[in-house]
Amino acid sequence: MTASIFILTGAGISAESGVATFRDAGGLWSKVKLEDVATPEGFLRDPAAVHAFYNARRANLREVEPNAAHYALARLQRDYEGEVTLVTQNIDDLHERAGSRSVIHMHGELSLSLCAHCGARAKAESDLSLTLSCAACGTASSLRPDVVWFGEMPYRMNEIYDRLMDADLFVSIGTSGAVYPAAGFVAEARTAGIRSLELNLEPSDGTFLFDEARHGPASKLVPAFVEAALAS
Secondary structure, three states: OOOOEEEEEOHHHHHOOOOOOOOOOOOHHHOOOHHHHOOHHHHHHOHHHHHHHHHHHHHHHHOOOOOHHHHHHHHHHHHOOOOEEEEEOOOOOHHHHHOOOOOEEOOEEEEEEEEOOOOOEEEOOOOOOOOOEOOOOOOEOOEEEEEOOOOOOOOOHHHHHHHHHOOOEEEEEOOOOOOOOHHHHHHHHHHHOOEEEEEEOOOOOOHHHOOEEEEOOHHHHHHHHHHHHHHO
16 A cells, blocks of 8 residues: 655745745844734734835745645656655645645635635735725634634644544644744654654754654755655
8 A cells, every 4th residue: 555645834844945934044024023913913003014015025925936745746646656744834835836635724825815704715816905805704903814823722733633533644844943833743753653754944843753864955956756655
């Protein structure tokens, strides 16, 4: 039976495309306070500033393209005979633009808006602002980015844990190992006897928990991993 693969990706896989990271040296959290732009309380205090922050992130995303790591994972999903679950902590759409399907965005998607009043989601075709109303319920000034902020529960967690527990191999790509609950996946895998592999630019906080760790650029490590997986 072909092994089932569960893949988790983080900011490191998109950094080589030019998407700004959050936690690295010089990352976004060194320039803005996360409590101001990435918490429900920050949005209540100054929604205009929060919209400006995410509008800038959305503009940046329009200027970048998927890299070799994104394309390699899309190829793995397409050509691998076993099950491949792709979960990302990233709010960008680079996996989809590279051709990946059924990507689970546990922290939401920058390209979507969420109505704080009725919960409706819609494409964020343009910048979000306080002047926009929800197309579903008509409530004014109710739209926010459909991203998971600190203090909020990541999306689809029951499904994610079920898929992780059904996997034969857990692969963590480009993650710091500092943000929970995703940082706990490797410990869950270890307890369940699931093999684990870290592909990261440098050792993460949880490197010691992995069965194997390879360090270097995602654009080099991920295609090599995919080639080996398809060859086996």
